[in-house]
Amino acid sequence: MRDMTMVTNAQKANGTGNIPLGAPQQDHELSIRVRLSQALQMSLDPTEVVSLFFHQIQPLVHISGVIFKSASGKDDSRIGRESLHHCDYRLTTDEGYLGEIIFSRSKRFIEAELMKIEQLLGALVYPLRNAIRYQSAMRLALLDPLTLVGNRAALNNSLKRELQLANRQHQQLSLLMIDVDYFKKINDDYGHHRGDLILCEIAKTIQSVCRSTDGIFRYGGEEFVVLLNNTNSLGAEIIAERIRERISDTHILHNSTVIHTTVSIGIATHKANGNSEIEELFERADKALYAAKQSGRNRTFNSDYSDKN
Known part of the structure; x- marks a missing residue:
């Protein structure tokens, strides 16, 4: 594997690498390099930046996949199709390791082509770094800084998208509203730091139970919301019970004292071909949560039961 180390300087701010491109032998090659440099500045999506690079360099070095x-x-x-022969590069700036890029094709690369790839990579590294930074910042903007699950803004975005998807694909979508029981007493008795630790443990526990495709969000304070795509009312109740039981078995030590916590969960399901809106789905889940609290806490309640009454 070849190591492509870039050193940032004033010139790099415009996205150019420090690997010398060398004097072009033809105006055609120069124009390709100029177009490459311009194209890579047009996107802040890492996949799109790599795709632009892949397509733009084809006239200079044929590659099947990257x-x-x-x-x-x-x-x-x-991007493209992975083939037998490949060349690998570690992309590194003075700010750290970006990752590894692998080019492949059916025909073995010759040394002159490898040198040309290395020259061209100088144009890729900093636009790719900027795109990765941007995507990372966007992810952080949608994360709750304490529990590292989605925040309220992420929930709003996901719920709109998931509801549209459920309607388009004629699937059911379930929502769990989870509230920590007696959380104010935990804060009062053990302090807010321990309360924060409990919220983090609860978030981890929810993640351990849910599928990778499910959305987990901190709704505010001690409340969490889980979006279960393509999940009917019964399936949502099974998952809710697993979450409740797992959290009930989770304990945190504080000065040799075991802090025991439980949650109450309200469930609402958007039926396939249904007409429920976001507000209505939340209202049903909230009413179910209230019913769970009123009936003794540390339990789940499904809005489908009340809807039938």
Whole structure:
């Protein structure tokens, strides 16, 4: 694997690398490099930046496929078709390791082509770094800083998208509203720091029970919301009970004292081909949560039961 280390300087602010491109032998090649540099500035999506690079360099070096493996593991990209022969590069700036990029094709690369790829990578590194930074900032803007699950803004975005998807694909969508029982007493008795630790443990527990495709959000204070796509009322109740039981079994030590906590959960389901809106779905889940609280806490309540009454 070749190591492509870039050193940031004033010139790099415009997205150019420090690998010398060399004097172009033809005006055609120069124009391709100029178009490449311009194209890479047009997007802040890492996958799109890699895709632009892949397509723009084809007249100079034919490549069948490219894979970019981000250092964070969150911006991986696969473009084209992976083939037998490949060349790998570690992309590094003076600010740290960006990731690994792998080019492949059916025909073995010759040394002159490898040198040309290395020259061209100088134009990719900093636009790719900027795109990764932007995507990371966007993700952080949608995360609750304490529990690292989605925040209220992320919930609003996801709920609109999931409801539209459920309607388009004629699927059911379930919503769980989770509230920590007696959380004010926990804060009063053990302090807000311990209360924060409990919220973090609850968020981790919810994540451990839910599927990777489910959305988990901190709604505010001690309340969480879970979106269960393509899940009917019964399936949502099973998952809610697993969450409730798992949290009930979770304990946190404080000065040799075991802090025991429980949650109450309200369930609402958007039926396939239904007409429920976001507000109505939340209202039903909230009423179900209130019923769970009123009936003794540490339990789940499904709005479908009350709807039938």
